Amino acid sequence: MLDLITEQTLKKLGEKLNNSFASETAEEFLQTLLNLMGLMFTFHDGYRSNIKNFEGRYQFCSKDGEVTVAALFHDNRMEVVEKKIDRPDITITFRNGRTLLNFIMSPRQDILGSMLRHDVMTEGNLNYLYKFGFMAKQLQLMMPQLPR
DSSP, rough: OOHHHHHHHHHHHHHHHHHHHHOOHHHHHHHHHHHEEEHHHOHHHHHHHHTTOOOEEEEEETTSOOOOOEEEETTTTEEEEESSSSSSSSEESSSHHHHHHHHHHOOOOOOHHHHHSSEEEEEHHHHHHHHHHHHHHHHHOTTTTOOO
């Protein structure tokens, strides 16, 4: 069970996520989403099972340079860095920050449609993208105050 401090922290991160979505600050939104994921990995056993023995290196960026964030999964943890990383397992490049927001918050993430519209380009193993989409959607369903 989550303690009061953890619940308050989750609530504040949820509010920050909502605010960054409303303000369309894509990098802040992505970082907040990743930080919220990290907190849930720490305190929620069921959610943490998503990264048990998972090793992965995600690079998120946008063509317009607005977004440059990486998520590194190792040792049953996740680390978020605001820079380009070496040897990502997948690089996900969004046309701009708005397309990143639309893709992550879409009720039905259509990676093929996004690629055909040139909203998203990927380089690397697409299974990592599907896994990330699943974890983001699972988090969204766990946090009813987040936008859907």
